[in-house]
Amino acid sequence: MGRPIDDSDRAAVKRLHAKGKSRNDIARAIKRSPSTVSKIAANLDPPLTFDRAPQVEAATAVRKADLAARRTAFAERLQDIAEREADKLSAPTLYWEWGGKDHKYAQKLADEPIPADRRAIMGVISTALDRSLKLVPPKDDGASESRSVIGDLMAGLARDYAERHGGPPPEFVADDQAAEDDADA
Structure with a gap:
């Protein structure tokens, strides 16, 4: 059986945790096992945690950004x-x-x-x-932007026509299609 936990262990865990040390770093510093450090931290008032998810998430984001830049x-x-x-x-x-x-x-x-x-x-x-x-794949070939510009232009022309003539423009039918429609009638 290991040595009992004493007040100096508790104080050392508090002090090192406040410095941002990890559980394993604290365990090495006070010559205790990581599970003992976890027990000490959980029994303190207030309890201390070694949840590093936010730091890990931030470090991962930085690493991804560095790799993207490289x-x-x-x-x-x-x-x-x-x-x-x-x-x-x-x-x-x-x-x-x-x-x-x-x-x-x-x-x-x-x-x-x-x-x-x-x-x-x-x-x-x-x-x-x-x-x-x-x-580094190309972000956009510009075609979608061109299509939206043409769509905006067509919508603007339709609005202008409606304002000047009191209604929507007639549907455009190509000459080929008009000849087919006349033949069907």
């Missing part, structure tokens, strides 16, 4: 790589080789990469862009 930074690096590689598609390219029995060095400056090298460059560009977009 993903964004890395996505930007991948975008930079893709742009640098795209510049190589039409840039002069130096080709060289060692060959022959005398191991001669030969080089040639081409106006742009050969097709095989262009394919390889396109592969690098594609991979870099794909990974960049997976790390």
Whole structure:
């Protein structure tokens, strides 16, 4: 059986808890088990708790924000790589080789990469862009905003027509549809 809990243990738990120490840190400091520290804390008046959910939640939110910022930074690096590689598609390219029995060095400056090298460059560009977009997907392509602007414009035109003509505008029927409707009648 362990040593009994005394007033110095209770005072130490109060003091260390007030400093924000965890249950396990307090247990190590007073050389007691974590379960003993929990018993002491529960029997104090008022009882002390070691509920760290708010701190854990805040730390988790900070960690997620840090990771999001790092993903964004890395996505930007991948975008930079893709742009640098795209510049190589039409840039002069130096080709060289060692060959022959005398191991001669030969080089040639081409106006742009050969097709095989262009394919390889396109592969690098594609991979870099794909990974960049997976790390930080685009938020909006603007299409929904355009649709809402057009919808707002159409509604405004309908209101204006109703004010000037005393009623809603007639339904628009395309010439093709009008010809079909006339044939059905």
